[in-house]
Amino acid sequence: MLSDHQIIGRRLLLSVAGLTLLSATTACGTDQAEQLAPAPSPAQPQPKAVNVPSPALASPPKPATPPQSTPPPSTAPRPHNAAPLFSLAAADKLVALTVDDGPDPVHTPAVLSILQQYGVRATFFLIGENAAEHPGLVREIARQGHHLANHTWSHPDLRHLPEAKVRDELERTSDLLREATGKPMTWFRAPGGDWSDVSLRVCNELGMRPMGWSVDPRDWARPGTSRITSRVLDAIRPGSIVLNHDGGGDRSQTVAALRTYLPVLIDEGYRFTAPA
Ligand SMILES: [Zn+2]
Known part of the structure; x- marks a missing residue:
């Protein structure tokens, strides 16, 4: 599996199977880690314990998986770092709202107000120079x-x-964002979704995972609030990652569309997550 994902990532191809596995890995990472963690072994007296490694250092039993022809190198990047995540595991009506290009002193507070009104958590892909200019907004988004x-x-x-x-x-x-929030960044999105081998590798080396999107209402082009709203409502499905913008220009249409489509989605049973 590791090799397959890495190959997919390098070629920037996303098969349906790869997407499902990527999503499942992300969504279930914590649980898998807990399941795979070796159970603590009680300290056993070791007869003739000469150069016997500590039980705590012993390798945990391997899960029953097909053997790999080559052993995975210990420094191999995590497989879910290889290719962008374009959607979540579509097990139920869970979707992710993403908001790009802020923070913006006018539109970010408006978006935050709507999200707070509906109890929705989102992921804000911030531009560093905007964050440097508006540190209070960065802290408020996190708060x-x-x-x-x-x-x-x-x-x-x-x-x-x-x-x-x-x-x-x-x-x-x-x-900058780590200093502002005390937390390391876990997700990166290339401007315009224009990925490259280099940006994916650097993203990986800096400990982040790449996130794309699957629903793009093209709100940045300001097609009108009703167009943005209908594009989101028509395209959304379980597992969607929705792209919005709160910076880079007048985003009042985006704000108005959010105010319209969020309650509709909630009425339809959608729930929202911000992948960790
Ligand atoms: Zn952008």
């Missing part, structure tokens, strides 16, 4: 329980930058 994530420092097209510059864009933003 209200939303998940902060990395959307580069200056929102460039990463496909046309040398690796050192890509690394600077991501690292600088992660550092």
Whole structure:
């Protein structure tokens, strides 16, 4: 499985099977970790205990999985870091709301107010230079329980930058947001969803996972509140990751659309999550 995911990630292909596995890994990571953790062994007296390793250091029993032809290297990146996550496991009506390009002094508070009204947690992909300009808004987003994530420092097209510059864009933003919140960044989104091998690798090396989206109402183009609303409501399905924008221009249409479609989705039984 590790090799398959890595190959998928390098080629930037996302098969249906890969997507399901990626999503399942993310959603169930904690549970799997608990299940796979070795049970603590009581200290047993070791007869003739010469150079016998401690029971705590012994390898846990391997789960019954097909053997790999090559042993996985210990430094291999986690498989769910390889390719962007485009949707969640669609087990029920769980979806993820994402809000990009802020914080913005006008539209971010408006979005926060709506999310608070409906008790919805979202993931905010912040631009570093906006976060540096509005540190109070960064803290407020975190204080209200939303998940902060990395959307580069200056929102460039990463496909046309040398690796050192890509690394600077991501690292600088992660550092700032970690200092503001006390938490490491776990998710990264490339501006425009324009991924590259380099940005995916740097994202992985900085300890983040790449997140895309599956529902894009193109709100940034300001097509009108009703268009944004209908695009979301028509396209959404269990597991969707919905793209919204609270920065980069006048986002009043996005704010109005959120106010319209959120109660509809809630009435339809949708629940919202911000992947950890
Ligand atoms: Zn963006």
